[in-house]
Amino acid sequence: MAQKGYVEIAIEVCKGCNLCVIHCPTECLALNTSDTNSYGLHYSTLAKPEDCIGCANCAVMCPDAAITVYREKKEKRPNPRKGGNSG
Amino acid sequence: MKEGYELIYKRPGTLTDRRMSYCPGCFHSTIHKFMMEIVEEMDIQDKTVGVCPVGCSVFAYHYLDIDMQEAAHGRAAAVATGIKRVLPDRIVFSYQGDGDLAAIGTAETLHACNRGENFTFIFINNGIYGMTGGQMAPTTLDGQITSTCPYGRDVDTAGMPLKMAEIISTFEKVAYVERVSCNTPANARKAKRAIKKAFEYQMEGLGTTFIEVASNCPSNWKLTPEESLKWLEEKVFPYYPLDVFRDVKKLKKEE
Numbered sequence: 001m002a003q004k005g006y007v008e009i010a011i012e013v014c015k016g017c018n019l020c021v022i023h024c025p026t027e028c029l030a031l032n033t034s035d036t037n038s039y040g041l042h043y044s045t046l047a048k049p050e051d052c053i054g055c056a057n058c059a060v061m062c063p064d065a066a067i068t069v070y071r072e073k074k075e076k077r078p079n080p081r082k083g084g085n086s087g
Numbered sequence: 088m089k090e091g092y093e094l095i096y097k098r099p100g101t102l103t104d105r106r107m108s109y110c111p112g113c114f115h116s117t118i119h120k121f122m123m124e125i126v127e128e129m130d131i132q133d134k135t136v137g138v139c140p141v142g143c144s145v146f147a148y149h150y151l152d153i154d155m156q157e158a159a160h161g162r163a164a165a166v167a168t169g170i171k172r173v174l175p176d177r178i179v180f181s182y183q184g185d186g187d188l189a190a191i192g193t194a195e196t197l198h199a200c201n202r203g204e205n206f207t208f209i210f211i212n213n214g215i216y217g218m219t220g221g222q223m224a225p226t227t228l229d230g231q232i233t234s235t236c237p238y239g240r241d242v243d244t245a246g247m248p249l250k251m252a253e254i255i256s257t258f259e260k261v262a263y264v265e266r267v268s269c270n271t272p273a274n275a276r277k278a279k280r281a282i283k284k285a286f287e288y289q290m291e292g293l294g295t296t297f298i299e300v301a302s303n304c305p306s307n308w309k310l311t312p313e314e315s316l317k318w319l320e321e322k323v324f325p326y327y328p329l330d331v332f333r334d335v336k337k338l339k340k341e342e
Contacts, residue, residue, distance in 0.1 A: 006089065010098075017112030017305075017312040023272055041111070056096045057272040063116035064107055065098040073093050 005054015005071040007046050013066035014043040020058035020067060026051040029058060099123040101132050101152045108146060112312025114302040115144050115211060117269045121279040122180075122209070123151060125286060135178045136170050138163040140192075142184040143217045161192025164199040164208070171206045178286055179206040185226040186216045189249050193225075196251075203260025203294040207285045210251060210297065213304040214323065221307030225249045228326055233307070248326065252299040256332035262294035264333040268301040270316045274329070293335055301327050 007029075014037065021029045021044060030047035037043050044066075046052060054071030088094065101123040107116045126135050135153045139145060141160040148155035158166040163181035171179040188196050188210050196208070215233055216222040222235040226248050230239040240248075256264040263285055267278035278300060285296035301323050303315035310318060 005095070006092070013106060015111035019112055019312055019316075022313055022316075054095055059096040060272045060275050061117075061269070063109070063111075063113060063120070065102060065116075065120045067096070068094070068098065069096040070088055070092040071095045073091055 002053045003072055003074075005052045005069060006049055007052060007054075007058060007070070008068045009044050009046065010066040010068075011037045011043045012039075013064050014041070015039075015064060016042040016044065017063065018044070019061045019063065020044050023057050023061045025055060025057060026053055028052045099127045101127045103150055103152050105149050107150050109143065110304075110306045112303065112305050112315065113143070114213075114269050114300060116150075117275065118209065118211065118278070118282075118300055118302075119144075119147065119150055121275075121282055122182075123153075124279065125283045126153060129283075129286065131178055131286075134176065135180070136174070138167045138170070138179070138181040140181070140183040140187040142187050144182055144184060144211070145218070147182055161187050161190070162195055163187065164192060164195040164204075167206045168199050168202075168204045171204060175205075178289060180209055180286075181206065182209045183211070184217065185210070185212045185214065185224050185251075186219075189225045189251050197254070200255050200258045200261050200295045200297065203258070203262075205289055205292055205294060206296075207282075207289050208295070208297040209282065210299045211302045212251070212299055212327065213302040213307075214248070215304050215307050217304050217307055221304070226251070228322060231322075250327065252297065252327075252332050255295075255297050258295075260294045261297060261333055262288045262335045263296040263331075264299075265297075265331045266299040266301060266327060266329050268319060268324070268329055270303075270319050277329075288335075299327075301329065 028048040028051035032045045056069045059067040059069045109116045137155045139147045139157045167181040214226045223233045227240050229242045252266045265281045267281045269275040305312045305315040
């Protein structure tokens with residue numbers, strides 16, 4: 001199963017260039033066309049939070065460094081080869 | 088932060104909180120971000136000195152939280168030479184556009200590279216004079232329409248677009264030359280690696296390092312940021328290929 005993640009977008013920093021939206025592999029980001037920030041620009045939002053995998057492609061592409069990315073911590077599974085009693 | 092999650096990426100602390108004045112989707116800000124991420128990763132904020140050009144990035148010193156020096160138009164290479172010679176333990180870079188580095192500053196750039204001055208060039212090539220309203224630059228492509236060539240660049244009278252990375256890669260004392268872009272996440276990550284490599288070569292004292300960024304200019308190309316990426320792939324990359332043109336470490340290995 002794919003990992004889960006989420007992003008936080010600084011609305012006032014975002015300029016609505018759409019580069020994060022077109023490069024999101026799961027298409028979970030979208031430009032909010034019904035609202036603007038104080039500069040009068042549409043801003044990007046996490047439209048489908050359940051689809052985000054925390055790959056940070058949006059953050060790499062964002063020219064204005066408006067995106068912060070978080071990803072679910074990996075659970076450390078016990079290594080079956082090193083387990084003493086299982087064999 | 089939600090519980091059970093870890094931070095993957097955040098805005099580098101070496102970038103100031105000031106809002107960048109660049110147009111939406113401009114690669115100037117992307118490269119600013121990458122440079123400051125590298126400065127933060129390598130922990131060289133106190134040792135880095137940048138030289139600003141004249142052009143769109145003239146206010147770069149507002150956004151980069153490091154020591155910066157403004158230079159006269161085209162003379163960033165000469166100013167960076169002086170800074171690096173006086174303070175050889177600092178990491179010095181000149182940040183220039185194509186109107187600055189490839190037009191008015193060609194002499195300074197070529198001679199600094201020929202002398203092998205030990206600093207890094209970050210060259211943003213968008214093929215147009217962005218700040219002054221999209222006039223034809225030496226790097227404008229054949230047939231590209233700008234405000235001073237409304238019928239497209241005529242190479243019979245204006246000459247061929249300058250390939251600065253290829254020209255500079257012919258100098259013996261140049262350590263590293265690469266052309267990068269930021270049109271996809273993969274290329275953007277490569278661009279960051281290239282800039283980091285250039286800084287590392289400079290710290291080792293190998294010679295001049297030169298990173299050319301094939302950039303976009305959505306406002307003056309009269310395209311949306313998304314369309315400008317397609318234009319880059321269709322028109323710019325065939326003439327300005329992305330490649331490593333010179334790497335002294337590889338050359339030494341081959342010998």
